[in-house]
Amino acid sequence: MSQQLKKKHKLIGTPFLGLWTSTLGLFAGLTTIVLYGVAGAEFKESLGLSGAMLGILLSSPHLSKAILRIPFGAWVDEVGGKKPFLILLGCSILGLTGITTLLYLYYPNEFDSSLFPLLLFFGVLGGAGGATFTVGAPQTSYWFPKNRQGYALGVYAGFGNIGPGVLNYVIPVLIGVIGLAAAYLSWLLFxxxxxxxxAYFAMDSYYFQLKKKGETDERAKCIGNDLEQDVFPSGSTRESLKKSASNYRTWILVFLYSISFGGGFTALAAWFPTYWTLFHDMDIVSAGLVAAIFTIYGSVIRVPGGKFTDKYGGEIVAAMSFGIMAIGALVLVMSSAFYSSFIGMLIIGTGMGIANAAVFGLVPKYVPDAVGGASGWIGGVGGAGTLIIIPLLGFFVDTYGQIGYARGFIVFVILSTLCSLISIALRVNNKKLNYQGK
Known part of the structure; x- marks a missing residue:
């Protein structure tokens, strides 16, 4: 029946293809969150930066990521995900081209602090790819029914988020083999x-295809329901942002996301290469490998995290995973040895990965009429947490010296505990509302 309906309306694509093209776009775009983090120690030494200034450079890609996630995530509700994806990836290509050009022209002999403003500019431009997260999330949601949102978003975010981890390892290896400038050129070509x-394979869900063919909103949704899709946009960017902003639960999810991913996972993906290099005295390749393990593991674990969310509920899974985050952060605070720090890193990565899946699994549940807008607010405002946390980690280093690399994780102990309590409160409140509804 569904194949006949697709053929009748000349619809193309499948949820599977929609999921994996979104995942590819996220994989590529999200590599830009470690635009400087992959070689943070090298930039720190060459430019003569303090810990806080290094934090600012490392967080520069996260500025555009945070700002652009709001409008671009909501824009999906109006035009679908493909166009926003291509614009953001195009900006990242321009930013990475600028950085690569500066490296070829000035590194190493003339690569000094005078280039810092330009590097910040290209970092901000290149970081636009990080905004693809809130584009791909609603784009993926609109391909799947509500009872498969946890699975779909878990796969999307789980495999898409390993991009920074892969680059955290590959780029340092390439730097050792072909040099810093050529390594960045390879990244650009990828x-x-x-x-x-x-651009060639991606396509928007059937609803958007039908709208482009001239079908009314009501008719497009009706056909979409017949094709087992029951999550639809509100219709316009402005309306989607307005609806989601008026829902107080959106802002709760914003905060939870800012700690689990926006100011948590992405911050540590950029920070860990420097942490392992300068605190544990590892070479850049080994530090990149260890940081890559964190990013890839914390990303892939989102897949079972999504399944847990579908089975047990996002609030319960979030509360438990934030608790795990707090434990991992506490281990990192107290540890200066490699093995205990490595274990702490894996524990906090476990909590962050599962929490990420749980938070976005709650979006269609709490904001079903404006998934794109909610994704924009969550990814944008929540993503701004990185702009605070990375410089804050650098501040601990400037204040306490070498041991500051460990003490800085106290920030995550406090915030993770708070998020766990908020998730429990969400669960209690939701049960109360359901009871009153009955």
Missing amino acids: LVFATLIY
């Missing part, structure tokens, strides 16, 4: 290639 693949 980003261009991935963008071309996405």
